[in-house]
Amino acid sequence: DSGVTQTPKHLITATGQRVTLRCSPRSGDLSVYWYQQSLDQGLQFLIQYYNGEERAKGNILERFSAQQFPDLHSELNLSSLELGDSALYFCASSVEPLKGEQYFGPGTRLTVT
């Protein structure tokens, strides 16, 4: 158990819909990262927040957005969903600054039908 929690575990929704994925980092970690892992594309970095502020952006679509709240939990919002958005979404947390040791949550499996 990494100490990072993610909800929900599974999510099934239709194209065009909007969903929110939630992540609670390990106690004491100020930084939260979101990653997407689909079968054919491996693990892709989406976005990072540090203590409530956006720190880095990766391959995140404009239809996706995220935020980190004062209690340090984070939400990833996915809208206008397409079939290709079906993937595992992982949240990770770390203490900043750090040389790369991130703790990953169990992931949310999103299926868009």
Added chain:
Amino acid sequence: LAKTTQPISMDSYEGQEVNITCSHNNIATNDYITWYQQFPSQGPRFIIQGYKTKVTNEVASLFIPADRKSSTLSLPRVSLSDTAVYYCLVVRANNNAGNMLTFGGGTRLMVKP
């Protein structure tokens, strides 16, 4: 960040030592070498990190030659439960742009009885 190259897959048998080598020819002075393990449908798990020479923890050793252009993850006496994908990453320390991780294809290790 430095691009990494590692074998796509490896096979081993229970009780053997497994060495997975990663090349990172363009590694920079501030970069650290980090290895993660991932089981199917789970988030990656940090294994070990090093800068030079040798690092050892309770699960693995990491060997880094003087030129740092490659590294070798050593797993002693593997068991069936070590069957997983192993990722080699090069991470820049104290990167003000954030510590996002770029995962390559990884090495799929299969441990046979």
